Amino acid sequence: xxxxxxxxxxxxxxxxxxxxxxxxxxxxxxxxxxxxxxxxxxxxxxxxxxxxxxxxxxxxxxxxxxxxxxxxxxxxxxxxxxxxxxxxxxxxxxxxxxxxxxxxxxxxxxxxxxxxx
Numbered sequence: 001x002x003x004x005x006x007x008x009x010x011x012x013x014x015x016x017x018x019x020x021x022x023x024x025x026x027x028x029x030x031x032x033x034x035x036x037x038x039x040x041x042x043x044x045x046x047x048x049x050x051x052x053x054x055x056x057x058x059x060x061x062x063x064x065x066x067x068x069x070x071x072x073x074x075x076x077x078x079x080x081x082x083x084x085x086x087x088x089x090x091x092x093x094x095x096x097x098x099x100x101x102x103x104x105x106x107x108x109x110x111x112x113x114x115x116x117x
Contacts, residue, residue, distance in 0.1 A: 003086050005093035016040075017078075018051020025062040025076060032109045035100040036062075037077040039089060045082075052080060071107055075100065 014020060017040035028036045038059060040052035056078050063073030079092045 003090040005090040006097040009093045016048040016051035017055035018048055020055055022058045022061050029071060029106055029108055032106060034106045035075040035096055037079060037096045039079045039081060042080050042082055072103060
């Protein structure tokens, strides 16, 4: 079964979501991402003990920072699911894509375009 999810979703694989630092999330926006979402193991089922719990805290930190600087914290989300939940992954990808389309492009990207013009 081939999963169908939006083609503008870029998957970056990491050994554990616990490896994703707040700076990586913020750097994604600086580089032009309109949204970022992390998909980690089910809570309590992390292969690296508590990596997904650390990631959730970092996502919350990133959300606060993005709200503070006016980009919008809702552009960052965290989902937990089992590796066998491919259809749920596709559903989350579609939900995230729809949410970001509602919000519009990343304000940093827009500012860079204006500056270049």
